[in-house]
Amino acid sequence: MRDRELPVPTRDVERRISTRETAELLGVKPETVYAYVSRGQLSSRREPGGRGSTFDPHEVEALARRNGRGAGGSSSAAGDFSVRTRITLIDQDRYYFRGVDATELAARHSYEEIAEWLWTGRLRPGVTFTAPEASVAPARRAVDALPEHSSPTDRLRVAAIAAAAADPLRFDLSESAVLGTARTLIPTLVAALAPVRHDHRDEGPLAHRLWARLTGRSPDEVSLRALDTALGLLVDHDLAASTLAVRVAASARAHAYAAVSAGLGVLEGPLHGAASGLAHRLLLEVLDRGTAVPVIADELRAGRRVPGLGHRLYPGEDPRARALFALLAEVPHAAPALAAAQDVAATAARHTPLHANVDLALAVLTVASGMPSTAGETVFAVARTAGWIAHTLEEYGERPLRMRPSGHYVGARPPQPLPGG
Structure with missing residues (x-):
């Protein structure tokens, strides 16, 4: 396949x-x-x-x-700017990794294979990422020391910092060194999370190892494939807010761990990586009340945007949602959550013509698999780390500190008297 x-x-x-x-x-x-x-x-x-x-x-x-x-035809570094990239193209309700349809890649290749394609432009069939104990042990100790209520992004960010502190060669920014870091950092992030299933085995594809840290249910082949496909679909999405933060850090020649930490810091916002958790809770409420109508009415009455619907880059259907929904239709026990998602989209369509986005599809996966509402955030962060590494490598090839816009000062004009005088 x-x-x-x-x-x-x-x-x-x-x-x-x-x-x-x-x-x-x-x-x-x-x-x-x-x-x-x-x-x-x-x-x-x-x-x-x-x-x-x-x-x-x-x-x-x-x-x-x-x-x-x-203004006046003059150029300003603070104005609208674009970043040249060969990684991801979003065009006409489709998106591509290095020119190849990303949904086809996710359907035919594992997350690790897609990551390698994104980093190097070469495919390594059957590749899996493993982490050395020297990286995993300090990351686990650091994560275990966090309060129990810590968010998934908190845990992943601390794991990345701990892994960085344990790597004396982290300041080597050569391509081979950064690729080596990437291939160990991603599995370290997963291994640092506490497993829910105690009969898990930390081997095989990354999706299998991640599953044991998201739910206590025994995995079936189709559900594991859905999780792996979700990881592949979410690997990169051009210059999302977190990715821009990563490129700014890389422009200042921060090492790869620090660049990933910058991305994780931005990802935690409710409008980015945590959006699937809002959709997860919405689906649970729809399932509890039996229909989406009162749930959507409550959201609109409160002036809130209905989570899981619409995307500014896709006037039509989000291709990531379309691909994941098609696979979720084959997942055992996913039918109720899928029906709830369809009810949400159909009910909201009476108010505004928005399509389901990948956050809603990811919520169906997490609800159907017995995962907590924070699981989608974990999947998103682990997946996107591969894309951040790709952008870090690309930015290292550019002029240092090029992402230094000038502020457009609108405050009081000097000279002003000293305060308190």
């Missing part, structure tokens, strides 16, 4: 443009072009045997458009 060969990405071979051509397109002097380069707004490359710098015409066009939107 998970054996399709994938193409290896190739370098762009289209013509690059000279400094003079770049200056003409931007309507500036050549000296200003190099100022853009120094500020990280353009990247240049000197071709072998060439006498001057060359530029990517698409990047120049994007900068020209941004300049045109700026």
Whole structure:
């Protein structure tokens, strides 16, 4: 099932443009072009045997458009900016990892295989990630010391910090070193979580090990495949808020553990990684009351957004939700939760034309599997760590500290008298 060969990405071979051509397109002097380069707004490359710098015409066009939107036609580092990436493309209600349909990848390949594809552009069939005891032991001790009510993200963030402290080579930012860190950090995060099932075995695919830390139920093949597919679908989603935080940290040359910690800090917000927990509790209430109508009415009456519906990047259906719902239809005991999710979407559609998103699909998985409401947050965080590593590696290849926007000061103009005087 998970054996399709994938193409290896190739370098762009289209013509690059000279400094003079770049200056003409931007309507500036050549000296200003190099100022853009120094500020990280353009990247240049000197071709072998060439006498001057060359530029990517698409990047120049994007900068020209941004300049045109700026006040008075001037460019500002604080304005709207984009980040060049070869990792994820979201386009017309579909999304792609390195040009390959992400939902097809998740259907045919394991989470670990997708992570390797995202990091290297190469597929490693059958790869599994394992963590050395030297990394797991301090992470477990640190997590065990937390209060019992600590959130999953609290636990994962502490585990990442503990693993970093145990790694004297964490400041090696070479690609091979960061890949080595990634392949041990992700399983360390999972191993640091307390297992619910005491007959678990910390071996095999990551999804199997994670299952034992989310529910006490015995897993079946279809449910394990649903969890593994959910991990694969959630690996990356372009520049989400947490991913942007990761890239800012990597731009400052923070090591990979610190970059992941930055992402985990942002992920904890209710509008990001914790959103599936809200959808989980919504489904439980619908199941308890037998219909979504009064539940949705209560949400709207309170002025709350109905969780699990709509996504700003997908005017139509969230492709991650569509893929996960299709697989959940085969999961034993998932029918009631699926019906509740369909009831939520249909009832809300009378008020606003929103489609179910991946948070609602993930909530169906967690409810049907007897997992707590926080389980979706754990799945999301573990899955997205692979994407954060991919963005960290990509950012290490860019100019350091390029993500330094300038503040647009709107306070009192100086000089002002000293306070209290």
